[in-house]
Amino acid sequence: MEDANFIIRFLNWLMSFDRKVLILAASAIGAGLAMIAGIGPGIGQGYAAGKGAEAVGMNPKAGKQATMVMLLGAAVAETSGILALVVALILLFGNPIITQEGAVLVLAASAIGAGISMITGVGPGIGQGYAAGKGAEAAARRPQYQSNIIRAMLLGQAVAQSTGIYALIIALVLMFANPLIKLM
Amino acid sequence: MEGFGPKIILELPGGILITETVVNTWIIMVLLSIFSIIATRRLEKVPRGLQNVIELLVDGINKLTIQTMGEDKKSFAPYIGTLLLFIACANLAGLFGLRPPTADINTTLGLALMTFCLIHGNGMRRKGVLTYLKGFTQPIPVMLPLNIISEIATPISLSFRLFGNITGGLIMMSLFYSALAAFSTKLGINIPVLQAAIPSVFHLYFDLFAGILQSFIFSMLTMVFVSGAMD
Numbered sequence: 001m002e003d004a005n006f007i008i009r010f011l012n013w014l015m016s017f018d019r020k021v022l023i024l025a026a027s028a029i030g031a032g033l034a035m036i037a038g039i040g041p042g043i044g045q046g047y048a049a050g051k052g053a054e055a056v057g058m059n060p061k062a063g064k065q066a067t068m069v070m071l072l073g074a075a076v077a078e079t080s081g082i083l084a085l086v087v088a089l090i091l092l093f094g095n096p097i098i099t100q101e102g103a104v105l106v107l108a109a110s111a112i113g114a115g116i117s118m119i120t121g122v123g124p125g126i127g128q129g130y131a132a133g134k135g136a137e138a139a140a141r142r143p144q145y146q147s148n149i150i151r152a153m154l155l156g157q158a159v160a161q162s163t164g165i166y167a168l169i170i171a172l173v174l175m176f177a178n179p180l181i182k183l184m
Numbered sequence: 185m186e187g188f189g190p191k192i193i194l195e196l197p198g199g200i201l202i203t204e205t206v207v208n209t210w211i212i213m214v215l216l217s218i219f220s221i222i223a224t225r226r227l228e229k230v231p232r233g234l235q236n237v238i239e240l241l242v243d244g245i246n247k248l249t250i251q252t253m254g255e256d257k258k259s260f261a262p263y264i265g266t267l268l269l270f271i272a273c274a275n276l277a278g279l280f281g282l283r284p285p286t287a288d289i290n291t292t293l294g295l296a297l298m299t300f301c302l303i304h305g306n307g308m309r310r311k312g313v314l315t316y317l318k319g320f321t322q323p324i325p326v327m328l329p330l331n332i333i334s335e336i337a338t339p340i341s342l343s344f345r346l347f348g349n350i351t352g353g354l355i356m357m358s359l360f361y362s363a364l365a366a367f368s369t370k371l372g373i374n375i376p377v378l379q380a381a382i383p384s385v386f387h388l389y390f391d392l393f394a395g396i397l398q399s400f401i402f403s404m405l406t407m408v409f410v411s412g413a414m415d
Contacts, residue, residue, distance in 0.1 A: 079349065
């Protein structure tokens with residue numbers, strides 16, 4: 001009973017604030033949470049850079065080809081970080097939630113939820129970076145097949161992006177077309 | 185979406201909205217049509233000038249289609265080429281100050297639905313309707329709902345991949361421009377000096393790199409899915 005009391009006291013305490021203040025505070029938390037997605041591209045690109053260095057060391061003659069594959073792959077691995085940045089920037093500079101009608105707790109939670117959903121970007125970031133590293137390694141081994149390697153790598157990276165894209169859909173729905181408000 | 189959505193230019197009777205997306209799509213359609221007419225007007229046996237470039241492009245698209253889909257599906261090359269050219273032009277429209285039509289979910293979902301129809305239409309035509317539908321119950325019939333969900337997820341992820349990347353770039357660029365404008369007013373300069381050269385690096389990544397890459401990925405995935413349903 002003690003816990004339930006605490007939650008109710010907490011919610012009552014939250015409701016004692018102004019509507020706008022609550023939504024803005026939640027947006028700040030959401031923007032911060034969204035940027036956790038940066039872990040993914042960080043690890044992924046680091047792995048790609050390591051593999052790229054290894055590839056250049058293995059076959060210095062094909063260094064240019066391997067570096068190019070690594071850079072292309074790393075640039076694609078950046079995508080989830082950029083999508084998270086977009087959600088965070090929308091929450092900070094173009095906040096659409098503040099003008100919406102409806103219960104303030106739902107709106108504030110939606111702002112936090114939009115941020116949390118972007119954490120998914122960790123997965124695609126690591127996965128795409130791994131693909132970029134393997135691509136660089138393959139390009140050093142067989143530089144004459146560089147265009148085929150790039151094509152296969154980009155295709156696989158695009159599919160690996162899917163879950164990150166789904167997260168972006170949920171974040172955008174929560175911010176711009178919140179279906180939960182209509183349920184009340 | 186307020187704020188970042190396409191502007192409505194006029195409203196036709198019956199509630200049909202003519203947005204920036206529609207107008208820019210028309211502009212791209214007209215430009216591509218004029219380009220094709222001019223490029224193929226005087227074709228010669230020994231190519232000269234522009235014809236060299238066009239032959240290189242057509243040859244490249246033919247080769248890409250054959251490599252990805254196989255020799256027997258060469259007839260898809262014109263569609264894939266059109267798709268590639270349209271999406272590339274649409275993504276690059278941001279460089280010329282137009283709002284990219286692909287930054288609107290209606291455009292990308294339309295393109296993805298075309299791919300969806302191609303996948304299942306050609307799958308049924310090649311294998312026969314019953315055999316094709318039976319393929320959904322493989323490897324075990326319990327998989328049927330999962331298979332259907334994954335088929336529906338295909339156009340959704342295709343369209344949102346393109347939409348998310350291009351819209352993300354658009355929002356980043358517009359925020360960046362407004363930040364530069366605010367910075368230059370704070371410095372007391374009325375002439376937009378800061379907006380002149382600094383954004384070009386970001387345009388290079390968000391418009392040129394991401395735009396070309398996403399148009400390539402969209403056409404490649406279309407080819408892979410269609411040939412996968414046919415084999």
